[in-house]
Amino acid sequence: MLNDIQFYEVKFFIPDEEDGRFISLTITSEMNENSCRYNGRIKKQKFKICDSYLDKGKEIIELSSLEAPLDLKMCEFNVGMASLYPYSTIKNKEHLKTFDPLCIDDMNGSDVEIIKIIANYFNATLNLYFVKRNEENPYFDDEYLKFVINGSLDVCLGGLYKIYGDNISYSGIYSSQAIVWVYTVERSTRSWQKLVGKTHGLYIFLIFYILYSIIWRIVTKFDGKAASITDTLLYSWGALVGATSLQDARTVKQRILNILYLVMSLYLSTYVSCQIYSYLTIEEPPPHYKTADELITSDKTPYLVPVSKYFVQDKKHEAFANTSCDCTNFNDCEVKLIKYNASTILIDGHLPLLQARTAVDDEARVLRVSNEILTIYHEMIIRKYSPFVKTYQKVTQRLFESGICRKLYEAAIGITVVDRAKIANKNILSNSYSCTVGCKITLSQLAGMFYLWILGCSISILIFVMEIIVHRERAM
Incomplete structure (x- = not known):
């Protein structure tokens, strides 16, 4: 029976018909560090036991069966390692075949560290072998299972799953991963085109500008001092953007009209300033x-x-x-x-x-x-009926729970x-600010204004030169 129960500590109690006592047979086993095989030992002892513990008619009563502590005494512990980040990454894996030996220095990952801990717990010499598997679609790769079933490998890991049926045992769940859409x-990058698009309420001020120009033209004509439509449009626009003053108001009606238009110009200035300030300082997610x-x-x-x-x-x-x-x-x-x-x-x-x-x-x-x-x-894969199964599962779950x-x-x-x-x-x-202490607009952020001013100056100079040429031609 030693071959069947070599991985357990088992006690049998056998009645002795001669003196009415019982014989205790304790069977233990331990690893032989020289042969790396389990050797069984039997310890025989006689003692008395109360009759109430016995069932009549039974000659052998098994009262306890305890799993023996696993101590491999530095014998080999053969482990297959698949590749799946971040559980295991293997150097030059594209050149390896299943059951090729691996060097622990050529690997890293969480499963690599876990198997180091378990091998140390078993007091074993860890031998690692490569397990070839499709990382993108691993559910149909099972060529390496034969090495677990025939005993060439004791354990397989590297981000594996419980998908291979009952031909093998499993460690129990020790990690989970989600598959998600990313x-x-x-x-958005800053640009003056996007700033104009952001200030989408500007059309309201343009409507007021056109209405003011029309009303000013009607009022001045009614007062008998009609202004040029060109001057009206230019001065109205200049006042709206804060560049020039309005035309002189000679009547009460004209003064009231100008005051209301200037109030609206102040609102435009405030609106544009707030938009520029928020655009240059606040970054929305x-x-x-x-x-x-x-x-x-x-x-x-x-x-x-x-x-x-x-x-x-x-x-x-x-x-x-x-x-x-x-x-x-x-x-x-x-x-x-x-x-x-x-x-x-x-x-x-x-x-x-x-x-x-x-x-x-x-x-x-x-x-x-x-x-x-x-x-x-x-879950990790373990050879079925292996002496490691129960202990391996306990160690794995303790590591997971801790x-x-x-x-x-x-x-x-x-x-x-x-x-x-x-x-x-x-x-x-986060709806974060680009500044850390206070928010100020720098000259570099307002570079577009200077470019616009340079453009306006260039146009003015061009018109000035054209006027000089025209006056000279007329003088000749």
């Missing part, structure tokens, strides 16, 4: 989408991997996916996302690195919608990367 955002439905109805073109874009049975998702352009993998989708100001689907773990890498002035250029398309739960798995996950992404992504995400969504 899209690009950026603040860019348009963003809270739900997938809002993103679907936007003008963002989706970029998706053709072989994996229909991974959920949802009519809205499928309809949106049908409008997508193609990208080859996660990295290519990220490049086209930025290049074409588009949207795509990403694993949530990829987002902080993308946000930190593409941030402009500490502001994120990539955001995600709040609702998730799908949540994936990760928060160590999450901490290692964020550390694999990079704590500074996660913090920078959070800051960038917060900054782009």
Whole structure:
């Protein structure tokens, strides 16, 4: 029986017919560090036991079966490692085949650190082997399972899932990832064309300018001193923008008309000043989408991997996916996302690195919608009926419940990367000021006014030269 129960500490109680006592057989096993095999030991002891604990007719009563502590005494612990950021990243993985040996120095990720902890707990020598798997669409890759089933590998990990049935055992859920829609955002660049578009109420002042010019013309004509329509338009415009005074008012009606027009000019000056001030100092957040439905109805073109874009049975998702352009993998989708100001689907773990890498002035250029398309739960794969199963599951769940798995996950992404992504995400969504202490408009921000003044001077000089030439021709 030692071969069957070698991984457990088992006690049997057998009645001794000679003296009415019972024989206790304690079977233990431990790893032989030389042969790396379990050796069984039997300890025999006689004692008395109360009859109430016995069932009549039974010759052997199993009262306890306890799992023996696992101590591999530095024997081999064979682990297969798949590649999936941030759980595991492997150097030169494109040149590797399944079951190729790996060097621990060529790997990093949260699963790599977890397996180090577990191997240390087992007091084992960790041997790592490469597991080839399609990261974009991993659900059909199972070639490496034969190495787990036949005992060549004790455990497989690297962001795997519980999708392989009952031929193997699992560690239990230790991590989860969301699959989400992401899209690009950026603040609008400042330009004088956009400032004019922002001050969309200017047409009201233009209407008053035209009305004033017409009324002034009618009033002066009624008073018998009609003014030139050209002078009326020029002086009215100059007064409106604060460049010249109005024409002289000779009657009470004209004075009242001019006073009301000057009040309106003050309102225009205040309105334009406020618009320029807010335009040059306040930066509003860019348009963003809270739900997938809002993103679907936007003008963002989706970029998706053709072989994996229909991974959920949802009519809205499928309809949106049908409008997508193609990208080859996660990295290519990220490049086209930025290049074409588009949207795509990403694993949530990829987002902080993308946000930190593409941030402009500490502001994120990539955001995600709040609702998730799908949540994936990760479990490690263990050889079935292996002596490691129960202990492995206990250790994994303790690591998960203590928060160590999450901490290692964020550390694999990079704590500074996660913090920078959070800051960038917060900054782009805040209605922030471009100044920190007080808000003042600098000369560089008002450069457009100087350009306009130079243009006006140039036109005036040109007209002046033309007038001189015309007067000379007439004099001749």
